[in-house]
Amino acid sequence: MMEEKEIIEKLLNGEMKLHEIEKYTENIKMSVDIRRKFAETVSNTNLDHLSKYSLSMEEALKRNIENPIGTVQIPVGIAGPLEVYGEHAKGDYYVPLATSEGALVASVNRGCSVIKSACGVTARIIDDKMTRAPVIKTESISEALKIKNWIKDNFSKLKNAAESTTRHGKLVKIDPVVVVGKYVYPRFIYTTGDSMGMNMVTIATETALKILTEETSAHVISLSGNLDVDKKPAAINMIEGRGKTISAEISIPRDIVEKKLKTTPEAIVEVNIAKNLVGSAIAGSMGFNAHYANMIGAIFLATGQDEAHIVEGSLGITLAEVINGDLYFSVTLPDVPIATFGGGTRLETAHECLDIMGVYGTGNVGKFAEIVSGTVLAGELSLLGALAAGHLARAHKDLGRG
């Protein structure tokens, strides 16, 4: 074991690399402290708050982070009760939201209050899958066409290979298999049980591809050919869905809209058409909504989801309609990759946030997905209400933010 001082010196003069510290220290805490001190030294600053964590860095180092120096703290507020009726979630929930954007939790909370007055949202999981789509190169378009057909003809074989790597993952179909010139892009579609499944489908697909490359002349250029599409906004995810495809709806009596949102059903419908449908159409946006990313982001951070998946969760379409004088309102999110165990969900605070909703661990992802859809509806409704009532800038001004 080396002394702290010696390690920092070696880091400074380049004799040691940042990821090698663990080799020379007695325990993880010590290595984290040394690395942070090194960071303090090179930047001539104090990183005291980064060191004030309670989670087990030993565990985090195994699964979640490399070169750790501590943790960031992001404030968590709760909104609720959110009344949700899904196939899994039934009743009132308090939703933890991690954010540094003032007014967001208050806005979602206001939405929850409207929802409560209107006796709850209905939530449904429309679809559930995880995808991986490699890109394969062949010698010619006629070879590419043969590979496309080979994949179709040998689906069972590929399925067996893929599923040999996982207990919970099932290869449902390979669709579409797109051919562009010599390139072939098969989209492997799996169900992944309760896990988010990105890693599972990556390994399963690689194994299936071994069969393909052994039995054909195909050459795998990349295990992902961007037809998955992971962590990037994409029309294919909007159309086909990825992760959980979720929807929530509510019918709100006119007097509640007027009293609680200070506007009318008609005004909200008009904002939805002019902004969410037509405005997004002009802008070439895939987010036909006001701000799904805000709610998705705050729940994802609170519960240890992959922050880069917020990108996918920003897609979706809000609908509003006046029915018999009342407001019908729905949100639909085609692409929400989430889990209730594994990955970042095991981090202590994420675990606790999932516990607040009673959804930590296997068997709970359906319930969680429904709560997420209800939360998105709460926040979306609240903002559209504020825009319709002309309150947005005022809210920002009150917060005096820059």
Add this chain to the structure above:
Amino acid sequence: MMEEKEIIEKLLNGEMKLHEIEKYTENIKMSVDIRRKFAETVSNTNLDHLSKYSLSMEEALKRNIENPIGTVQIPVGIAGPLEVYGEHAKGDYYVPLATSEGALVASVNRGCSVIKSACGVTARIIDDKMTRAPVIKTESISEALKIKNWIKDNFSKLKNAAESTTRHGKLVKIDPVVVVGKYVYPRFIYTTGDSMGMNMVTIATETALKILTEETSAHVISLSGNLDVDKKPAAINMIEGRGKTISAEISIPRDIVEKKLKTTPEAIVEVNIAKNLVGSAIAGSMGFNAHYANMIGAIFLATGQDEAHIVEGSLGITLAEVINGDLYFSVTLPDVPIATFGGGTRLETAHECLDIMGVYGTGNVGKFAEIVSGTVLAGELSLLGALAAGHLARAHKDLGRG
């Protein structure tokens, strides 16, 4: 002041609302504790880790959160040294990355090492702006056309009104002014000095709109008409840019590619074309890259940026080319809204993370933007290298993640 027990009872039976606790407690800490205990009570769970924060919740409550119950802890690792040569950043930096996705920091760190061997990346800020685009309704298309022309003819007046609300914000132009039927969508484009500026431009635009509605028959439907486009993926942001438009590039000698990335320049170029350009083209994606969202996400969380803006940071185009046998590689991100003060950057751990790079506070956002572009290049290069070398699934397997 009320007793904890009484407050929790009132919360439970609905006599008190979650956001009212602060009215009945002596200090913020107490209200946070009570609210968390309430959450523990309703969910029958223990939220101990959420309570282990060191940041000032008094301050957070003013600007960043409502209904707080504590904080989540997200592990922070550092990657570096990242050698960057921009107009502001010059030299070596250590980059804090907050994530729960195992392998990400290691991957960026590997990229930094390749960059170091190749004597650094060049970074540039291509453009810098913040936008707000309301939707206005008129009586008819001829009225809409008149309003469009009025906006053009009265730009100075609108500019004066907008700029009366801010010291640093400048209304640069209103462009485009899109007309669809009776609706008019003017896109207000501002420079906002060192702040991210979303709030600034919201207030400024609202003030300008008052002039418009007083002097014309136009009716503001919504202060945002989704042509901004905020927190949603959108072609207009890809084309016109939003926030910082940043780019970074590097030329890497062939032997370094072979030794450090275990692949060839040609293989990386082919992955880039087949996956990032062609694959994304088929998929209808706006992310012509492998995983910008990962790096953007991890830096945003570490430094207190708005997590929903990760959506915008996922856009962009990676280019790779073989020049004289060596690898030329660049990343371009049209839409990265960031700041070095205000908003979430003031949170204690975010402040510290910005300090590690020496970019906290005003006057530093240019330097920060350049470091961000270099970090994105590091991570993108590393993943494309791994894909080209066929290492992706192996990395995932080693981590044994689900």
Add this chain to the structure above:
Amino acid sequence: MMEEKEIIEKLLNGEMKLHEIEKYTENIKMSVDIRRKFAETVSNTNLDHLSKYSLSMEEALKRNIENPIGTVQIPVGIAGPLEVYGEHAKGDYYVPLATSEGALVASVNRGCSVIKSACGVTARIIDDKMTRAPVIKTESISEALKIKNWIKDNFSKLKNAAESTTRHGKLVKIDPVVVVGKYVYPRFIYTTGDSMGMNMVTIATETALKILTEETSAHVISLSGNLDVDKKPAAINMIEGRGKTISAEISIPRDIVEKKLKTTPEAIVEVNIAKNLVGSAIAGSMGFNAHYANMIGAIFLATGQDEAHIVEGSLGITLAEVINGDLYFSVTLPDVPIATFGGGTRLETAHECLDIMGVYGTGNVGKFAEIVSGTVLAGELSLLGALAAGHLARAHKDLGRG
């Protein structure tokens, strides 16, 4: 029967409608002449050339036109020989191109000459289908989900109903079935034999929907819900294909590129990347090519295809690569709705143009599709060559067009 003069008077004073003329005339020619004279009268002009047609207006009036006044004449040039090796087309073809855009036929012809020197293009049909996607409304998202599942569970029943209306159409699958709030969008995918099939699938789908509406609470809002997608550019067609999905490729020796196109393989590859891939990516275009629409348009007009389908034929991706110093070049068009009989193909001049390629009538659409893909390659190659050689503006100047 009425006199010409009387009819024109009645048309002028509104007593007769334009489509009623046929009721009062002895034959179609007469009605066409009268209608044209009426048009001459109201516009005070001479429409002599419109009357100089040889096609049978009697037949056209049954299937192709209403309120006819004559025909437009569009010049037809031929390009070729185009050497194509597909599964159906084998050998040399002369391709008729109807256009008024000077230089287009010459450009395609130049491409054919390069192709000939390089011993022909390879062509393949990657996929073949026609789609119709209605939009259905339900009472709630839970009902919408039930309808989605009902459609899945009752596929055979829907298939039988759909196929009862047609001899050649087969309902292959209904996929995807997208749910957004209360709306359900099932995409009916058919094979349609040799016909283009739009009309066939419209009638088949309507019949299938009758079953759906009889057995469920679903309400058909519109027989097309724009997920088909007919005559509009759409990501779903890019991804899933529609009509014929076709591809053609060629390998061109370096010396031929240099001699015939006055440029290098490298320069063409660079234009393709910078313009067709990256430029289109920035622009948010679905045409990752230079000008497919030109060739598709000119063939469509010559052969009586539906001109509005040129929109779909504009989609697709061009690839170029230097392999062993030579140029590899391919075009892929995911969405080319064409036919060799029915619709406009029966018009006399269209019939003749199809005859030039030996593809009129049933059993020939595969051959025709392959020739189309080769023609697109010829024109695309020629323009990219001209751009790479810096010749575009010169060509335009020589034509002296405005």
Add this chain to the structure above:
Amino acid sequence: MMEEKEIIEKLLNGEMKLHEIEKYTENIKMSVDIRRKFAETVSNTNLDHLSKYSLSMEEALKRNIENPIGTVQIPVGIAGPLEVYGEHAKGDYYVPLATSEGALVASVNRGCSVIKSACGVTARIIDDKMTRAPVIKTESISEALKIKNWIKDNFSKLKNAAESTTRHGKLVKIDPVVVVGKYVYPRFIYTTGDSMGMNMVTIATETALKILTEETSAHVISLSGNLDVDKKPAAINMIEGRGKTISAEISIPRDIVEKKLKTTPEAIVEVNIAKNLVGSAIAGSMGFNAHYANMIGAIFLATGQDEAHIVEGSLGITLAEVINGDLYFSVTLPDVPIATFGGGTRLETAHECLDIMGVYGTGNVGKFAEIVSGTVLAGELSLLGALAAGHLARAHKDLGRG
């Protein structure tokens, strides 16, 4: 001069090229006849109808076609009277539509009848421009940024150069100037007077680029970098417009909707939302309409516009709203490149079709654009009405088309 037989023999054995015939014949008619006979010979068919043209092939050969063998005849029907009130068009017009798609003219005609009953459409030209956007390569991103700034700083110089090539073209601005890695994409935006202007702006831009390449290190990769965007569907054209940006609107009393369209304002609004807005949003379409391409296509063919520009004319957004029980309906097309002289408009039948509307020649393009927008509204309204009334498939069945 050579004998027909000899020429055909030389063509057959490859001693003569198709485009060389004119060199060996006395006049154009003869060369056209020989080329057609050659086509008849190689395809063993009769091309009699192709020879039945009245237009001057001498003139066509100068500007519109190469290797001519005759003309195709496409039936023209007229719809009307279309009552339009624009800034240029005022009153009733008969619109020539060239198509082989049965039911289209009838459908537009029905729309005209509804419009007439409702006292006409209002039409407006929202914007008018033509664009050319080259792609330029530099040595590095810092060079690219310098070129971007150079373009901004030297706008006057570039404007003078560009405008030196044209009497009518004016370079309005160069915007945006997009940088991606080393590539720079400046979008040159012109007004082009009455011409469509594609050729004009191509030559002007090439001349401006000469200044750029002389005074900087920039290298022009391609005169078009696909940011124009010409003849391809593109978000940038949807946002910024290209050619004429046009809009038309109408308010239709409820009883007319019910009587003439056999449906209700509410049903049309619902079809518009479910299909044109939401359906297109899911599908990733840029056509938020039912079938603009049909009307645009039929007018373009009748009047000699460039058929490949139908692609651009397919973009746009239809809006429908119930106001006081009546139907408000509008169409907006951002990207309609048209002209009333030059190009294909000079062809005899195109000239005549323009004459029917009184818009041939300079000074008329505004009037023509307004009539086009009214025609699109007529056809769009008619189809949405038919869909709302459930009549689409029936119309197709009556025509018995395949």
